[in-house]
Amino acid sequence: MTPQFVLEGTVVGLAVGSIYALIAVGFAVLYKSTKILNLAHGELVLFGGYLAIALTTAAGHLPAPLAFGLGVAGTLVAAAALGFGVERAVMRPLFGQPLLSVIIVTLALGYVIRGVMVGIWSGETRTFPPVVPPVVVRVASVPVPLVGVWSAAAAAALLVLFSLFFRYTRWGVAMRAAANEQLTASALGVSLRRVFAYAWAFAAIAGAVGGILLGLWLGVNFALAAVGLKALAALILGGLDSIPGAIVGGLVVGVLETIVGGYIDAHVRLFGHPLHGFKEVTAYLVILLVLMVRPYGLFGTEHIERL
Amino acid sequence: MAYARPCGDFKTSYAQDMALLDVRLYRAGFLLLLAGLLAAPWLLGRWLFLLNDIAIFAIGATGLSLVMGFAGQISLGHAAFMAVGAYTSWFVTSELRWPFVVALPASALVAFAVGAVVGLPSLRIKGLYLAIATLAFQFLVEYLIVQTVSGMGGTPVPPMDLLGVPVDTEVRFYYLALAVWVGGAVFATNLTRTRVGLALMAVRDRDYAAQVLGVNLLYYKTLAFALGAAYAGVAGSLFAHYNRVIGAEHFSLAQSIDYVAMLVIGGLGSVWGPHLGAAFVRTLTQALKIAAPLLAASVPMLGRATTSVREVVFGAILIALLIWEPGGLATLLRKLKRYVDLWPFPH
Numbered sequence: 064m065t066p067q068f069v070l071e072g073t074v075v076g077l078a079v080g081s082i083y084a085l086i087a088v089g090f091a092v093l094y095k096s097t098k099i100l101n102l103a104h105g106e107l108v109l110f111g112g113y114l115a116i117a118l119t120t121a122a123g124h125l126p127a128p129l130a131f132g133l134g135v136a137g138t139l140v141a142a143a144a145l146g147f148g149v150e151r152a153v154m155r156p157l158f159g160q161p162l163l164s165v166i167i168v169t170l171a172l173g174y175v176i177r178g179v180m181v182g183i184w185s186g187e188t189r190t191f192p193p194v195v196p197p198v199v200v201r202v203a204s205v206p207v208p209l210v211g212v213w214s215a216a217a218a219a220a221l222l223v224l225f226s227l228f229f230r231y232t233r234w235g236v237a238m239r240a241a242a243n244e245q246l247t248a249s250a251l252g253v254s255l256r257r258v259f260a261y262a263w264a265f266a267a268i269a270g271a272v273g274g275i276l277l278g279l280w281l282g283v284n285f286a287l288a289a290v291g292l293k294a295l296a297a298l299i300l301g302g303l304d305s306i307p308g309a310i311v312g313g314l315v316v317g318v319l320e321t322i323v324g325g326y327i328d329a330h331v332r333l334f335g336h337p338l339h340g341f342k343e344v345t346a347y348l349v350i351l352l353v354l355m356v357r358p359y360g361l362f363g364t365e366h367i368e369r370l
Numbered sequence: 371m372a373y374a375r376p377c378g379d380f381k382t383s384y385a386q387d388m389a390l391l392d393v394r395l396y397r398a399g400f401l402l403l404l405a406g407l408l409a410a411p412w413l414l415g416r417w418l419f420l421l422n423d424i425a426i427f428a429i430g431a432t433g434l435s436l437v438m439g440f441a442g443q444i445s446l447g448h449a450a451f452m453a454v455g456a457y458t459s460w461f462v463t464s465e466l467r468w469p470f471v472v473a474l475p476a477s478a479l480v481a482f483a484v485g486a487v488v489g490l491p492s493l494r495i496k497g498l499y500l501a502i503a504t505l506a507f508q509f510l511v512e513y514l515i516v517q518t519v520s521g522m523g524g525t526p527v528p529p530m531d532l533l534g535v536p537v538d539t540e541v542r543f544y545y546l547a548l549a550v551w552v553g554g555a556v557f558a559t560n561l562t563r564t565r566v567g568l569a570l571m572a573v574r575d576r577d578y579a580a581q582v583l584g585v586n587l588l589y590y591k592t593l594a595f596a597l598g599a600a601y602a603g604v605a606g607s608l609f610a611h612y613n614r615v616i617g618a619e620h621f622s623l624a625q626s627i628d629y630v631a632m633l634v635i636g637g638l639g640s641v642w643g644p645h646l647g648a649a650f651v652r653t654l655t656q657a658l659k660i661a662a663p664l665l666a667a668s669v670p671m672l673g674r675a676t677t678s679v680r681e682v683v684f685g686a687i688l689i690a691l692l693i694w695e696p697g698g699l700a701t702l703l704r705k706l707k708r709y710v711d712l713w714p715f716p717h
Contacts, residue, residue, distance in 0.1 A: 100498060102627075153689055156693045157692070157693060157696060160692075161638070161696060161697070163630075163634050163638060164634055164692050164696040164697075164698070165696075166634075167631050167634040167635070167688065167692060168688070168693070170627060170631065170688075171631075171685040171686075171688035171689045171692070172685065172689065173685070174681045174682070174684055174688070175681070175682050175685035175689070177678075177681060178678040178681030178682035178685065179678065179682060182679065182682070296502060296505075299502045303498060303499070341513070343509065343513070344509045344513050347502065347505060347506035348506055348510070350502055350506070351491070351502070351506045354491070354494075354495050354499055354502065355494060355495070358494050358496065358499060359499065360499065
């Protein structure tokens with residue numbers, strides 16, 4: 064494992080990891096304020112990717128940056144609407160029901176969203192019309208496609224924007240209050256319904272942006288929904304209820320799967336066979352090891368058990 | 371003894387208190403169900419495959435219900451245990467050329483051992499964090515299958531043979547599966563009433579408190595995982611010989627999640643839950659498999675989108691069911707029982 068390999072892996076891993084982090088933050092916000100683990104999160108990513116591509120293509124007669132901008136804006140509005148809609152139509156009737164039932168409902172929701180997406184846009188991989196020039200730039204002397212730099216920058220900018228929202232706006236503070244202690248927040252006049260609706264819209268937007276960025280980089284097909292699972296792994300690594308944890312977790316998962324996974328794929332042999340595709344498993348195994356040492360993730364709140 | 375349950379509890383002996391089916395109506399109902407199941411090959415005809423399918427997955431779901439419903443440990447790797455059983459059975463019958471009567475218990479034993487090992491992290495990692503540990507196991511098993519045995523395709527499994535009698539038709543397989551299914555269900559039901567079952571429920575409700583009361587957490591948590599895995603192993607062995615081909619796609623994460631869905635739809639922590647849930651999910655899956663192409667043929671606009679029609683309808687039905695009855699089908703059954711008990715009075 065040469066230093067060059069590690070450096071390359073770190074740079075590329077951080078770029079991918081920043082997208083994971085963004086998706087994981089959507090996850091974390093939803094979990095924190097509603098205690099629901101959203102198994103449809105990957106499908107929200109898929110939704111963002113597909114819709115943005117469709118809208119950008121539809122606006123193809125305009126100059127490329129304008130078409131892309133319109134596509135992204137339209138997607139974000141649609142994602143927010145989807146988030147509000149899901150909360151109103153599916154989640155609100157289930158308020159206060161057993162948690163596992165609610166989690167399975169999000170799973171079913173994922174089936175519906177994915178089915179509709181694949182039904183409309185069919186299964187094959189779709190890509191954006193060329194909005195980012197296919198140039199390779201050098202970051203710390205490592206060649207990275209320009210798209211990667213863009214998405215890392217966009218993810219970082221959004222993460223800053225989100226943290227400002229939670230720190231300074233009225234609804235951001237209300238959401239943090241509800242996340243901290245639902246009953247108290249409710250007693251102090253925070254409308255839990257509205258907090259939940261905002262949390263869903265927020266999760267949908269974060270997922271959609273992640274989908275757009277991944278779509279710019281790799282193209283969109285229905286396997287993209289599996290990214291939701293990776294974001295979940297990142298979130299668990301960071302600690303379920305910690306937003307900084309989600310960011311760190313996302314970056315770590317990105318770097319880990321690029322360096323460790325890439326190394327094992329290329330160099331380690333088992334009974335003389337090269338291990339293809341071990342990349343996908345590595346992240347989970349490392350997370351398992353980390354959890355053995357810190358059972359509540361890196362930054363999660365530790366439950367102190369008392370009788 | 372009464373036909374239905376009277377107002378109040380008038381049991382006068384231990385035998386009455388311990389009876390699983392405590393009034394005549396329930397016993398009659400259960401006998402009717404058993405008779406119906408025994409007569410199913412004549413009643414269902416060529417649709418019997420549906421019941422075979424349900425039987426296999428109900429056995430697996432019973433195992434998951436011990437882990438999740440009774441011991442309260444979330445597992446997203448149940449299909450992987452099924453894979454362990456299926457590949458053990460394949461190895462014993464195809465590579466060692468031993469009979470199926472050896473392969474079935476061997477699958478259960480190997481899955482039991484693997485389950486105990488996978489259950490070990492549950493001592494330290496809890497709740498949703500544990501889900502990730504089981505998820506890691508799921509991915510690892512899928513990966514190993516693809517890398518070592520089956521590749522991307524499938525592995526053929528020899529036909530089964532029960533003490534010289536070939537089990538080669540749907541009907542013969544059905545009676546074998548039914549025997550294992552009912553046996554497994556009765557064992558699990560009784561297990562939940564013993565010290566083991568009570569200890570598992572104590573662990574579910576509050577593991578720390580259970581430990582203070584003298585429940586050995588290491589023993590019972592690993593036992594829950596091991597027993598659940600053994601059931602999945604049996605289901606896997608039956609599945610392998612029924613389907614005759616096994617591959618990574620039969621034991622995917624989607625299948626594991628389907629198991630969790632079966633359990634939640636059936637009702638967590640209920641004896642009937644896994645069976646109702648498995649019946650519901652598998653019937654729906656098979657029905658949509660048959661109906662989706664017909665639907666696509668009659669509405670040409672849908673065209674090639676048949677798989678997505680299936681997903682959308684499946685998802686929509688799950689959402690509707692859980693909004694209507696979040697406690698699952700077992701709660702509906704309980705309401706029905708209550709209605710029958712009180713009939714003809716409303717309260």
